[in-house]
Structures are given as structure tokens and as C-alpha cells.
Amino acid sequence: MASACYFLFISNIPIKKRVITLLLCLIAGTFLLFYLGNTPLIANLLNERLGMQNYDTERFSTQKAAFEAGFSNLIGMGPGQSDENLEMSTHSLYARLFAENGLIGFLSFFVFFILSMLQALKRTLRSSYQVRGLYSIIFASLVGLIFNSLFIDTLHWRHFWLLLALAWCAEEEINEGMPEPIKIKGR
Template sequence: MAYAATAGGVKLAAPAAPGVLALQRALVWLVGASGAIVFIEPSPYEIATLLATVAFFATGLRLRLVLMPMVLMLVLLNVGYTISAIPLYDQPEVVSWIATSWYMAVTVVFFAMVTSEDTAARLDMLRRGLVVGAMIASLLAVAGYFHLVPGGNDLLTLYGRARGTFKDPNVLGAFLILPALFALQSVVSDKLGKAIRNVFAFGIMSLAILLAFSRAAWGGLVLTSAFMLALMVLTSRTNAQRSRIVIMAIVAAVLGLALIAVLLSFDATAEMFKQRASFDQSYDEGRFGRFGRHILGAEMALDLPFGIGPLQFHRYFPEDTHNSYLNAFMSGGWLSGVCYPALVFTTVIMGFRHVFVRVPWQRAYLAVFSAFVGTVGESFVIDTDHWRHFWMMLGAMWGMIAAAQAYKIRADETSSA
């Protein structure tokens, strides 16, 4: 697909030869598509990201000044982790955890730098790749759940829950939210043919999320969809666009309820749904339940400037933290505990400030921002700090914000010329 180099007289594409731009965009697509296959190590995502990083640095990649606060917070965050882990370096799993954290930080910077230039085209390729990868993961998850793949039940499901190409059903559900939002945007905004294709895509992804039986993913899909659609209505240019979004959103909601009703007609599915939908899970309640651990862990964190080190929380409590903000304090001490929420909520605040900025990639921005905010909320009840797609979204947010600021400057210069 060809992309315009200008929009409104403002240059958008990075200054590179057409062949180089095509290669860069193809690599962005590959990274997006490979993000859905992570049940093997090293995963295709790691390989694709490494390949893309090398190629982009070889063909031109620029670190904008506006990205430096993000880089500083990432470095301090991981310095905290590294210092707190010093007494634990004889444990291979801790060394691996630290290396993964630094790797995630590098991917954030990579995505920020990539999306800060040639933004509209690269975001579109990332969107396409994510949707393709999500469809592969979703189809395999659904097929595995309904035993449509011979011998694939153990690989594609876990404890009766669909997991597809992921190790954990919870991560499958969380990953699918952003591509599902991209598909939903097409359903409510694009021409009939493309909208119908994306109805199918959104339906398959929603079905996979339902069959993953992740309460956080269920709530995340509903809330982020509503949030994104509300932002789309507020940022639409015409009443006709607003009306279509509202009508199609209602139709999608009705179809979603119908899908749930059909699924609940299966006894095994209905029983699992009833079990997972309950708010009084045994691991959530009591002094050492999920929320009890949060309180006790927070009290410990106040007395431990260097924390207890990565992967040590379960030595003090029955389970892990299941709270990324608390985990930052426990794994990296006060330094990481302050830097992690500072990085996350600075991104959220800056994200809100740029919601109404008119840029060619505004639609993609609303989807990424909505999914990111959903994951930020989810981080209060789940450990999301090593989710690849979370760091990808964080980097993309900073890249889009940097690009929006540059776009406004160029637009002002063009209009005043």
C-alpha cells in the first residue's frame, strides 16, 4: 500500500529512499505480527525486534529530545532493579529477569524512536501486523478450546481456558485487546466491505478473549472499547460520523451479548464462565489474599529502601504480588518504586493532553491510548511489568506524542509562511 509523504502540506515521512522506507515499514509489520507468538523461547517477537532494531539503526533512526525523560526514567527504573538484585545474582532466574527488564526498556526506546517518524505509515503497518498476529492467535485459541486441532488441546489450552500461542490465558486476553480495538474502529468508521471483514475479525478476537476466561481481559475489552468509542465521538468532525459510531457500537454490543448467550448454552463453558465471573475467588480474599498481600507488601516496602529483589515476594507470601506498582517497590526498592509509576502515569497524563490534537494518525492514537490506559488500570491487580505489548504501547505513545509536537510546529510554520 502506498502512503502519502505529505498531509496538509506538512512532511510526514522520514527522509529516506523509497526502498528503505518500504523495508522499514515491512519490519514494523513483522514485529507487530510476531508479537502474538510467544510460547517458545526465544520467541519470534524477540527475533523480529532484534532484526528490526539492527535494520533501523543501519538505515537511520533518530532519538528526539522529547524522548529523553522517558529514557531517563527507564534507566533509573532498571538501575533500581539491578542494584536490588545484587545479593541474588547466584540465582539464574533472577539474572534472566533483570536481563528481560533491560531488554523491555530497549524495546520501549525502539518503538518510541520508530513511531516518532513516518508516523502514520508505520502505525498503519503496526496495526496491520498486530491484527494478523491476533487473528492467528485467536483462531488457534478457539480451535484448541473446541478440540478442533488433533493433539492441540494441551498446547492451545491451559486448565480448560484458551491460551492459543501464549503461555498464559490472561496474557492472551490482554494482548488481544489492542488489535480488537483496531478492528472495532474499522467496524464503526470504514466503508461497508472493510467494516464487514472487521466484524468477523472483532468477533473472533472477542470470542478468544471470552474463552481465555480472564476477568481482567473481559472487563478490559468492555471498558477500553467504551472509552475509545467515546473519544472517537468527541473527536469526530461531523454529526454523521458521530451518529454512525453510536449506532454501530450499539449493534456490536447486541451481537456481543448474543455471542455470550450462545456460548453459555454449552454446559462446560457456562460452568467455567460462572466460576471465573465470581468476585469471591479464594485467592483474592483473606489476610494473604491478593488484596491483603497488597496492603502487607506496601507496609514492607516503606521499610525496605532496596526492596527484597526480583522474584522474592513469593518467599514471604503465598503468591506473587499481582500488582505491578507494588512489584516495582519490592523488586527494585524505592528508586524503581518511584520511577515505575512516574513513567506510567506521566505517559497517561501526556496521552490525555494529546487526545484532541488533530494529526493524520489520530484514529490509531485513540486505540493505542485506550488500550494503554486499560493496561495501566489492570496493573493494579496483575503483574504486567514483563508484558511485551505493554512496553510496545508505552513506547508507541511517546513516539506519537513526539511526532504530534513536531507536526504542530511544522503546520504552524507552513500556515505562517
Template structure:
């Protein structure tokens, strides 16, 4: 029952048109079943638990710093952050045991959800389904998300696992992986999120390089080079095909150039500078939603500035520590020969770029960000506990 509930919970992560979303409600059921199933808690996740426990007081203090926002909204915002941190802790312990089987379950559910979202978003953008306006925003595909800028990045992780199958899998896995990667790439493109475009490209390059250097056998290296050239050509052809649609070409031209809302004192980068100055002047933070009630009526769109501003120096420092430790555990897992390194490659390739993307967008409540954190901690625990250097690839290639 726990396995089925976890699969359903992960699948629900692709459907967040309303809040609380099915993802939050499904996790409550997962938590109850996990307690009944007496799921093991691992020492390797103690650091993550310590960060969560240490963060809670700062989240509570932040609630009472608000002056213009409502106390209820601030309380809900802080509670959601703590809730999502708990999902990371659960996942870290869940995938530390029976890692190959549980990671396969999670990624299958995630991939199915991502494919559903990408197909819905693509069909809605092309106007091929009824109620298409529900799944688009400002002429961009958003599928079952509220924002195209969240929809696009959500598709990246399963795309990276699909790409890894293309590079290292059997012929059947390569074909299926290529189809999944292509569908998800179209979804990312039609989100017209510049961050998601860069995220897909950078993460794909990291997966390619890591697979080539760390996992590919000698005879596979030439195959990877050939497939990379063919794949790049196919992607260019596919994008050119989409750009042959006048509406797509027009919106692409607009999104590809610099945007006016990025520049100036009230633009994205101006807001970030102003918000950082405020954060330095307020050790306990201003509280959630407070910044938008001041001089500039929009969020900073930089998660590192936002957490300092919302939760003060203590909460912001713990968030920075979480990011640093997660990256460190991921990179450490890549440097050690292990059967689970195949799982770690797409995780690190996705999370590391997401860390950079967070400097230009608020990712503090992105569900898949916390999912990535939990998976990296869990897989790194499996690498530490399992002394094997190799295992059958068919078992570890998800």
C-alpha cells in the same frame, strides 16, 4: 536494514516460550543498527529517559535487599526491567520521525505475530495440530506464550487497530479488519483469561466512542451505529457457537464465576493487602522474588504493589510517574486535532485499560506494555512537532 530489523523484532514479541526470548536478542541487533544509522533522539522523550536513569539506582539497591532469594536471580530481574524500559525509549524516538511509515511497519509486524499466535492457540485448543499440549495450559490456549493471561492481552492492540479500520476504513479495509478482529477475538476468548475478556470489551468500547466522537464524518456516524449492532450480534453468535462445544462451555462456566484463589487472607486480594503493608514498612523494598519466600508463597498479582515491594518507594514512585505521564501524553494527543490522532486512539484505548488490569495482575515484564509506552510517547511527539490538523485518512489509518 534498521526497518527490517525493527519489523522482525516486533514480530518476535509473540514468541516467548523460552527466556531470553528472540525478542530480547533481536532488540540487541536493532540497537546496534540504530546506533550505526545515527537515529535521532528527540527532546520530547527526555522525560522518559530521565525516569529510566532515575530508576536504575533503585533497581540496583533492590538487588541487595534480598535475603532469601538468590542475588543472581534478583540481578536478572532488575536488569530485565531496565532493558524493557530502554525498549520504550528507543520506540519513542523511532516513531517520532516518519511516524506514519514506521508505525505502519510496527503494527503490520505486530498484527502478523498476533494472528500467528491466535491461530496457533485456537488450533492447539481444538487439538488440530501436533504437539498441541505445548500451546495450552490448564485446558486454556496460551499459544507461544508461557501463560494464557499474557497471551490474551497481547492480542488486544492489533485488534483495536483492526476495529478502527472496520469503523473508518474503505470497504476492503473493513472486510480485512473484521476478519483480523474476529480471529483475534477467538484467541482472546480461548485464553479463558477474565482480564483479557474485560480488556477486549472495554478497549473496543473506547475505540468505538473515540472514533465516533473525534474522527467519524457525519455520514459515517450512522454507519458506525449500524456496524456496531451487526458486530455485537455476530460476536454473540460466535461466542454461542464456541459454547456449543461441551469442553468450552464447561471451562467458560468455571472461569466466569468467582475463583477461590481470589478470596481469603492468602487469596489474590489478601496477598495484595499484606504486600502493601510490607511495602510501606520497607522504604528500599524487599527486592525481587522476596515476597514469595515469606508468609505467602505467591506473588501479589498487583503491579503497583509489586514495584513498591521490589524497588522501594523511589522505584515505585518513578513507575507511577511513568504510568501517569504516559496516560497524560496519550489523552493530550487525543484532545488535539492532528493527523496522528488516528494512531493514538487504539494506543490509548489499549493502554488505559491495561493500566487498570495491572491492579489484578503483574504486568511489569510484559513486553507489549513497554511497547505501548514507547509508541504513545513517540506518536505524541509527532503530534507536537507537526502543525497539520488533517491528512489523507488512507495515509494515517493503519
């Protein structure tokens, strides 16, 4: 998903060609997955890896308990308390935020995350050529993190917070660190 978002916003190639290429890659990837899924060795591996494990039932029950705790206490149980009060780690940023910060804290964080993504997207579409690629990387990374956070508690990932901050950096601040474009004689 993040790669597709990045590919859609690189500026060297016209949008029509990017969309067509992305659709062709999606179709080819679907056929490749279907073919590999019917290969006995790969099919066994996929069934083993994608099937429910014993650990998953405990993890999902902990996530359910985290959401129940968030609904029962609108201001949450406090930072870092989900690991203390629940049987195991929630393994989901959203379940952890909801349990520890309650509905208000969860909604505040989620709104900030969405606003940061929209800010990065806006800067991707409106920035100069020199920094457009950086903003598209920031946007694509945030898209990847929003999905990754469903399955992993990304709260303590340093790059998570760095990407959220970079989405709000002004183009002028980023341009200060960029080298001047190379000028070719006669152009």
C-alpha cells in the same frame, strides 16, 4: 473499556453519533448479559468462573502481604524480591511494585503511567488525521493495561513498555514511517 475509549476517539464519525452508539451498545450489552445470566447453562458457568476459588484466597492474602511489606519498608524490598519473600506471586502489578519499590517507587511509576496516558490522549486529540488513529490505539491500550494490571503482573510484558514509549513519540517521528496520502484528481 479499552474498546470504548478507542471508539470514542476515532475521527471519521461525529462525536455525538459515537456517544449515542456507545450508549446503545452498552444498553444492548446489559440486556444481553442479563438474558444470558438467566439461562441455566450460562448461569452455572458464570457462577463457577466468577465465584471465589481456593486459589483466590491465597492470591489475595499474598497481595495483602505485599502491601503490608510496602508500608513497612518505604524503599521496598528490592526488584524481584516479592516472589522470593512472599508465599507466591502477587498477580497484580500494583501490589508487586509497592512491595518491591516502596511508596516512592510505586508513586513514581504510577505518575509516569498516568502522564503517559495523558500524553497519548493529548496526541490523540491534537494530531493530524494520518496519525490520530495510532495515538487513539495507544491511549486505548494503556487504558486497558491500567485495569488489566490490577489482576495480572504486567511488569514483564514487552508491549506494556513499548506502549508507554510510543505515547511520548512525536508526531513527526511517526509521520516519517507513514506513506503519503493518496491524492485524487479533481479534489
